[in-house]
Amino acid sequence: MEIKTNTSKLVKPIKPTPSNLRTYNVSFFDEQIPNLNVPLILYYSSAQNDVHANLFNHLETSLSNTLTDFYPLAGRYMRDGSFIDCSDQGALYVQATANFELAEFLGLAWELKYNMLSDLLPCEVGEAGEVDDPMLYIKVTTFECGGFAIGMCFSHKLCDMSTMCTFIDNWATRSQHVSYALELEKYTPIFSVPHDFPKRDLTDLSPRIPRTSLMVTNPARIFVFKGNAISKMREKIIFKDNQGHRPSKVQLVLALLWKAFAGMDKANNNGQSKVSFLSQGVNLRNKAVPKLPDNLCGNFVSLAVAQIEPDEVDNIDLQGFFTVLRDSVKKYDSDYAKALTSGGKEYDILIRPFLEHTQSVMKSDVNFYTVTSWCKFSFNKADFGWGKPVWKSTGKFAAQNFVVMMDDQEGDGVEAWVHLDEKRMHQFEQDPDIKAYAV
Incomplete structure (x- = not known):
């Protein structure tokens, strides 16, 4: 071929x-x-x-x-x-x-x-x-x-x-x-x-990415969570929302992944848990008041950094991981709305999650995961004149502890592209929750 x-x-x-x-x-x-x-x-x-x-x-x-x-x-x-x-x-x-x-x-x-x-x-x-x-x-x-x-x-x-x-x-x-x-x-x-939101000429602290992936040996796997599996997960979550919203499929799958990551990390640290961080991208267009249009172009994203302490890892279930993730996004919502409103531009609020992310990644005594969700975006239906895509994929990332989430082909499920080293990938595949819900 x-x-x-x-x-x-x-x-x-x-x-x-x-x-x-x-x-x-x-x-x-x-x-x-x-x-x-x-x-x-x-x-x-x-x-x-x-x-x-x-x-x-x-x-x-x-x-x-x-x-x-x-x-x-x-x-x-x-x-x-x-x-x-x-x-x-x-x-x-x-x-x-x-x-x-x-x-x-x-x-x-x-x-x-x-x-x-x-x-x-x-x-x-x-x-x-x-x-x-x-x-x-x-x-x-x-x-x-x-x-x-x-x-x-x-x-x-x-x-x-x-x-x-x-x-x-x-x-x-x-x-x-x-x-x-x-x-x-x-x-x-x-x-x-x-x-x-003009640039502030900040020092570029972002890591230099290798220009070639030829030496990248870290595997990636797709774990598919079908709509019926997500419905079963949803039944386990007690979700109190005054507006009647139900837990999103992304939040549910992410909570399940994080729970498996934390258990895997504990097993690899002689049964001792470390602080576990998870950073997920947040589209700010729908955080502003009023909501900004989807065709506002350029990067308009931030991060939500969730954290679980070692003693919490040992005592919380899927509900607990879900709650921490949900709260990590909600805690910024009001601040974002204020900072993004015309005339606001409170840069200290806007830069805070990026600093949290950078500081957490640099710590040696923590476990850190980064997630980006591409679910519900329109590329799934892009028709150039010959119909909609029959599949979609990303490429090979020189990354570990990294997850890309996309809609499955039916649209009600999730494909999680998980990047781990070989040893931990094998452990992750054997996690009881992953085996129970993923195909």
Whole structure:
């Protein structure tokens, strides 16, 4: 099974970026984000025999149109000055062909499939932050069956998942063979975050990510929690909410994962528990009052850092882990609403969770896990004119103690992409709760 790269080129915006938009200063939130690429691959199955004939050119043309709206993604990040030079150098666009069918790839054993993800992406996760690195890489790979995959790497210095989805929705809408003027209005980016929350020229303390993953040996596994399993978890949670909300599937699965992590760590420390931290990303668009639109682009995220003390690890059940996670998000809600309101901009509140995260990671006597949830985002339904994705995946991260959560194909379940070292991965797989609820 081979994937062959045929052509590679830079695609520029179809219209030149105006000179007054040449410099895009990153925002306060962008400053907090490490230089890396966020990988996402969407897989499509097409019944049209001639789909490949015009696929590459069609997607290239619509990409060029989309980059006119998302002009910073055609520029280059200048790390020394913390700005994007919107010079229209272009996004890297790669065309490739596979000598096998999409179904063959999807049917592979997990280890083989995971090792092939890099071949479906246009670059490495760590190829970011240098003056010659594009802000956006795209790789379109066609399969013998008529299906295709779109592998994308977005610079995290500009893009959180909400921004990525606005771009994908804009591009997909332009690619459809229908009138899209009204639909496109929802996916036209708003780049106002740097104005409302300007950078503060803080020292870049983010870790340098290895530019290649060739030496990465840490495994990753997908643990799928179906909708019926999540319903059974929900029955075990006593949830008091005056508004009648029920526990979300992400909160439930995350509590179960954290419980398993804590038990595994205790076993590896001669039966002694350490402080356990879990950091999860928070989309701030729905924390502001009033709620901000989804097409507000740029990083507009924070972190919620949850903590369990050693004596608590030994005495709490799934309900306890769930409560700690829920409260870790709720404790910031009122502060965020105040800090994000026009005229607020209380940076001490906004930077606090990032500092908590950094300080916790640097401690040697704690166990720390980082989680990002991509559930409920629109990339699951992105239709470029040939239907919705039949699967989606991320790439290979040079990371440990890291989890990416995505919707399963049915939409009511969760895929948890768990990154651990080999020893702890085996232990994690044997956890009774994981064996009971995951498939």
